[in-house]
Amino acid sequence: MIAFRFLTAAIIIGAAIVGAIGFAGPYDSLKELAENKGFGKFSYFLPVGVDAGIIVLLGLDLWLTRMQIPMPLMRQTAWILTVATIYFNTNAGVPDPTVSNPYPSLWDDPVAVGMHSVLPLLFVATVEAARHAVRRLAHLAEDNSMDKVRASRWFLDPLRTFGLWRRMRLWEITSYAKALLRERERLVYLYRLRARYGSKRKAPVQVSLPLRLADYGEPLPAPPLTEREESEQAEAEARKRSREAEREAAREAHEQEMARLVAQSEARLHEARETARLQAEVLEREARIEAERHEREEARRKEEEQARADETARREAARPASRNRPEEPRATRDSPAEQGRGPASRASQAAPSQSGGTLSREELKGQREDAELHAASLILANSRPTAKEFGGMYGQRETWGGDRLRVASNRLGSDAEFRDRAEKLRLERMLASTADRHSK
Numbered sequence: 001m002i003a004f005r006f007l008t009a010a011i012i013i014g015a016a017i018v019g020a021i022g023f024a025g026p027y028d029s030l031k032e033l034a035e036n037k038g039f040g041k042f043s044y045f046l047p048v049g050v051d052a053g054i055i056v057l058l059g060l061d062l063w064l065t066r067m068q069i070p071m072p073l074m075r076q077t078a079w080i081l082t083v084a085t086i087y088f089n090t091n092a093g094v095p096d097p098t099v100s101n102p103y104p105s106l107w108d109d110p111v112a113v114g115m116h117s118v119l120p121l122l123f124v125a126t127v128e129a130a131r132h133a134v135r136r137l138a139h140l141a142e143d144n145s146m147d148k149v150r151a152s153r154w155f156l157d158p159l160r161t162f163g164l165w166r167r168m169r170l171w172e173i174t175s176y177a178k179a180l181l182r183e184r185e186r187l188v189y190l191y192r193l194r195a196r197y198g199s200k201r202k203a204p205v206q207v208s209l210p211l212r213l214a215d216y217g218e219p220l221p222a223p224p225l226t227e228r229e230e231s232e233q234a235e236a237e238a239r240k241r242s243r244e245a246e247r248e249a250a251r252e253a254h255e256q257e258m259a260r261l262v263a264q265s266e267a268r269l270h271e272a273r274e275t276a277r278l279q280a281e282v283l284e285r286e287a288r289i290e291a292e293r294h295e296r297e298e299a300r301r302k303e304e305e306q307a308r309a310d311e312t313a314r315r316e317a318a319r320p321a322s323r324n325r326p327e328e329p330r331a332t333r334d335s336p337a338e339q340g341r342g343p344a345s346r347a348s349q350a351a352p353s354q355s356g357g358t359l360s361r362e363e364l365k366g367q368r369e370d371a372e373l374h375a376a377s378l379i380l381a382n383s384r385p386t387a388k389e390f391g392g393m394y395g396q397r398e399t400w401g402g403d404r405l406r407v408a409s410n411r412l413g414s415d416a417e418f419r420d421r422a423e424k425l426r427l428e429r430m431l432a433s434t435a436d437r438h439s440k
Contacts, residue, residue: 030046053081058078065135146168146174147168149176160183173217190211192223193211281427282428371393372404372418373408380423387399390402
């Protein structure tokens with residue numbers, strides 16, 4: 001980087017020196033030429049005006065280009081002045097007329113002509129180089145130059161190279177690499193067209209038209225495929241569509257499976273929450289029933305104690321009177337109902353307990369109590385059966401089932417303990433059915 005900076009500084013200094021020499025060297029020659037041509041005192045300013053005009057016009061051309069108002073006349077005038085200063089300096093080297101050569105020309109002394117034209121050429125070349133550098137550095141120049149075609153290509157394939165060169169000139173394709181790429185695409189399209197249809201004439205118009213438009217700079221589409229390539233491409237597209245369909249089906253199946261699992265998980269969670277809620281209700285109901293039962297037992301115990309205390313007090317009060325009363329015969333102590341029934345009636349009452357095929361009185365009473373409790377739980381669950389259906393559950397008649405349903409309905413409204421027991425049974429049956437559903 002430092003070496004490049006030194007080189008740049010040396011070039012600038014050298015260009016300034018060469019330009020100064022090229023400007024000062026021809027001054028005397030142009031001044032003498034102007035004096036000989038009758039310019040008089042103006043001959044001192046003519047060399048300065050010509051050389052300075054070149055610099056001013058080129059600078060003005062750069063400034064106008066920078067201001068985006070270019071004027072090509074400025075640069076053309078500078079070129080005219082450049083040719084003029086070279087011509088003037090060249091004529092300064094022409095020898096003076098003599099008797100033997102009254103009309104000297106440029107070819108009479110070519111060495112002198114060349115020596116007088118070298119310095120103006122150095123000055124003009126330095127000014128043009130500076131102008132080119134300024135345009136490039138200021139991004140004022142547009143690179144419209146066209147690449148050259150390689151000489152080896154002209155030698156190896158002159159006909160196609162001429163077509164390439166012609167298309168570059170006609171359609172302003174400045175890049176040689178871009179032109180080669182288009183030529184390659186054109187040839188590939190042409191050969192594929194011939195392989196598919198045999199010749200360009202046999203091809204359909206819509207296939208051969210792009211090849212014709214390529215001569216006018218139109219980009220070519222994809223080349224036509226052969227029959228084998230078309231079949232392979234169709235098979236590849238079919239396989240691709242099949243894979244896409246399989247992936248789509250797999251994705252839909254996965255989404256359905258995920259939805260099913262989510263729904264199942266939500267259902268299980270809902271069932272678990274419902275079971276927990278029912279268990280909590282059962283526990284709460286059992287606790288409340290137990291508390292109420294305890295309160296009733298406590299109240300009944302107190303009532304029994306109070307009744308026993310009252311009975312004891314009554315007996316104590318009645319004991320002196322009973323001591324003075326004569327004993328009555330046993331027949332008088334029996335109630336008239338018992339006397340009317342007699343031994344036969346009592347035997348008929350004891351007969352069910354002694355026979356092996358019937359239930360005892362206590363068992364019948366327990367059966368009725370269980371049936372009434374069962375009926376009450378069904379009524380609370382809004383599942384009240386008919387009298388015939390309920391009697392059939394216990395192997396009894398329709399009237400028996402209707403009596404149990406009626407008694408259960410009455411006890412629900414009058415007996416709080418019976419209602420609590422029926423509610424507990426209903427909840428237990430609901431929990432059992434929920435557990436069965438969850439296990440299935």
